[in-house]
Amino acid sequence: MPLILTGLNHRTAPLEVRERLSVAEGMIPTVVNALRNLEGVEGAALLSTCNRVEAIVSANSEDVISTIVDFLSTQAGADRATLEKHLYIIRHADVVKHLFRVASGLDSMIIGEPQIGGQVRKAFQSAQELGTLDPLLQQVFEQTMRVAKKVRTDTAIGEHAVSVPYAAVELAKKIFGDLRGLQVLLLGAGDMGELTAEHLHNQEVKQVFVANRSFQRAQELAARFDGEAVQFDAIEANLAACDIVIASTAAPHFVIETDQVTRALEARRMRNLFLIDLSVPRNINPAITNIEGAYLYNVDDLQSVADANLEIRQQKAKEAETIVAKEVESFRRKLIAQDAVPTILELQQRLEEIRTCELEKCLRKVGPITPEQRAAIEMLTSQMTNKILHYPILQLKDAPEEPEERETLRRTIRKIFGLG
Template sequence: MPLILVGLNHRTAPVEVRERLGVADSKLPETTSALRSIEGVDGAAVLSTCNRVEAIVSTRDEDSIEAIVDWLAETASTQRAELEKHLYILRHGDVVRHLFRVASGLDSMIVGEPQIGGQVRKAFITALDLGTLDSVLTQLYEQTMRVAKRVRTDTGIGEHAVSVPYAAIELAKKIFGDLRGLQVLLLGAGDMGELTAEHLHQQEVKQVFVANRSFERAQELARRFDGAAVQFDRLDDYLAGCDIVIASTAAPHYVVEPQHVERALDARKRRNLFLIDLAVPRNIHPAVGRIDGAYLYNVDDLQQVADANLTQRQQKATAAEQIVTREVDAFRKRLVAQDAVPTILELQQRLEQIRAAELEKCLRNVGPMTAAQRAAIEMFSTQMINKILHYPILQLKYMSDEPQERESLRRTIRKIFGLR
């Protein structure tokens, strides 16, 4: 049964195309069911993230590809010719390899990023709950998750931060260990500062305080992190109470001076204070980094950590690709063998019928014989049939990935041996 994948991603389509085709979580069941309802589609799942949208199907033949592309164009409310410029169409073993790589983080914008594995799982779980997965896609889903887990376990590809916000989290953990129970102060509303605060919130910090020149903007951001908005002019009070400070304002001057940090450390009884300066120009005076108990990192420091980790990840990606290659080959062989089972069983039954009928004729003509003699003739005829079947069965078990080639071989063997 052919496997087909039609999709686009961050390499083939700009964001304005991806967002037109993107599927909200609330719409995923409806969209998956619509894909399954296309003529010729036996199983269906839809993977939609900010970086990719992919329709994954098992079909009776490849004729359904045209209908799937039409459906995607209709879903995106765009002309088919315009959408086709950005689409890729994968078939059979290439679908297996692609999904194994995607779930393992090898096809991501940031190699090894961990979120994609959960997103792939959600896509298939949704389809499973809807009943739109057939046996082939169910096996593909289960094996994809096993391969993704093996890649991460065996290579450690996702262990080190490769983005500035994640690098900040990694450094914070080196200073404090467990981040739960810590308090965070976000100064300003820069995009990278927001993202870092969001990651810290996901680490279950105790509280996130947001200070901004616009108190309304501070309140808006605080709601995102289940935090609290504070007045910017109360900076000293919150520096003393917080363990991590993220500075990301548009101010053209320093907003955190050494005397601010000295007072905060005295109030904290010299407990460590971790300061992340993501602003350009910088918001935190560099002299703060020379104060005992204050750990200051600016955006360049964090980028160096991320770049070093990215080099490590790229090295681990080579080992991960080798795992994927072996797993794809094993899964392909399993699917081909399963596909061949009905023909192999019919072939064995047909030749066994011929053997049994011809043996009876032979035994009637030979006349009386001992049990040992009869057993020897039985053994001889059985072994002969097994020898005759050996190469046809091998060919069926190790057929090509291409469904048309497999079907051609099946028909040839069935014709030669008189199978219906």
């Protein structure tokens, strides 16, 4: 049965096209049901994220492609010709490969990003709940989730932060391990600082303190992180209490000096202090890096961590592609073999019927024989039928990839052996 995937993504369509086709979460059941009810569609699922919209169906024939394109055009409220320019249509084993790659993050804008795995799982689960999956699509999705998990576990592709704020979180984890229970001090209201504080907040740090020249702005920011606004002049008192300090002010001079950090570390009984300087010009005296127990990273340092991680991800992506290729091949073989099972069983049954019928006839003519002689004849005839079936079964199991060719082969074999 043909598998067909029709869709568009960040590489084939600009945002204004993607957003028109994008399906809001609440609307997914309606759209998936409508897709499933199209003529010729046996099973359907829909993947809609901010970077891609894909309709995945199993159908009786490839004729449904045109219907699906029409359906998507209607959904997008665009004329077919315009939408077709951005659409890609993937068939059969390539659909499996595509899904394996997408769920593993290999087709994402930021290679290896982990969210897509969850989004594919969600698409699978919602189609499953709606009952729109046929056994083939069910198997394909189950295998997709397994492969995505294998890729992530074996290559650890998503473990390396590729943006400055995430690189800061990664380093904080390298220093402190678990970030829960830590206190963060955010100085200034620069965008990057705010974003870093937000990522740290999402890691469930204990408390975020915000200091800004404008106390009102500090209060607004603190409210975002359920934190506490502190006076800018009281930085030193907070240095000792905080484990991570993010400086992101517009001040043209250092706001944190070496002696302040030395005193803070003494007060902290030498517990480590992680200082992140995201400002240009720098706000934290670079000499602080020489103090034991203080770890200072500026925006360039973090950028090079992110760049190095991107390189690692690209290397891991190569390993991941090898895993995907292997998995696609083994899944393809499994599907083909599975497809051939009914015909193989019928073939075996048919030849067994012929064998037993002819054997009985022959034995009636021959007259009484010993049980040993009967066993020998039984064995001879069984071996003959097995030998006759050997090549047809092999052909069925190792059938061509194209469903049409496979169907022709199946029909031919059935015809030769006189199966109904």
